[in-house]
Amino acid sequence: MKKLVIGILTIGLIQSYSIISTDDASAAVKTFKNCTEMHEIYKGGVARSSSVKNKGGKTKYKPYASKALYDANKKMDRDKDFIACER
Known part of the structure; x- marks a missing residue:
């Protein structure tokens, strides 16, 4: 059960980081x-x-x-x- 929770949290963190980094990159270019x-x-x-x-x-x-x-x-x-x- 612990491994499942850790796996879900890890996937969630990776996805949220990729969304944040692509938004910052497109906003920074002027x-x-x-x-x-x-x-x-x-x-x-x-x-x-x-x-x-x-x-x-x-x-x-x-x-x-x-x-x-x-x-x-x-x-x-x-x-x-x-x-x-x-x-």
């Missing part, structure tokens, strides 16, 4: 109109991953790493170095 608007929240721009290197040399701020956010704002990566709106 498309910006331009780089000025993006710099209000992300000073260094948005990188596709934390291992991406900037082609243009040194930057003043470190970019925020998020694949989903980068993909939503890919149009603002003019030099195609996987960092949108770096500065």
Whole structure:
């Protein structure tokens, strides 16, 4: 009986976690109109991953790493170095 209750609780927790994580991921992605608007929240721009290197040399701020956010704002990566709106 204990194993059945533990199994049901485990399945319930896993399902509730997957629902919460998908809602947070879709709500977190925002498309910006331009780089000025993006710099209000992300000073260094948005990188596709934390291992991406900037082609243009040194930057003043470190970019925020998020694949989903980068993909939503890919149009603002003019030099195609996987960092949108770096500065």
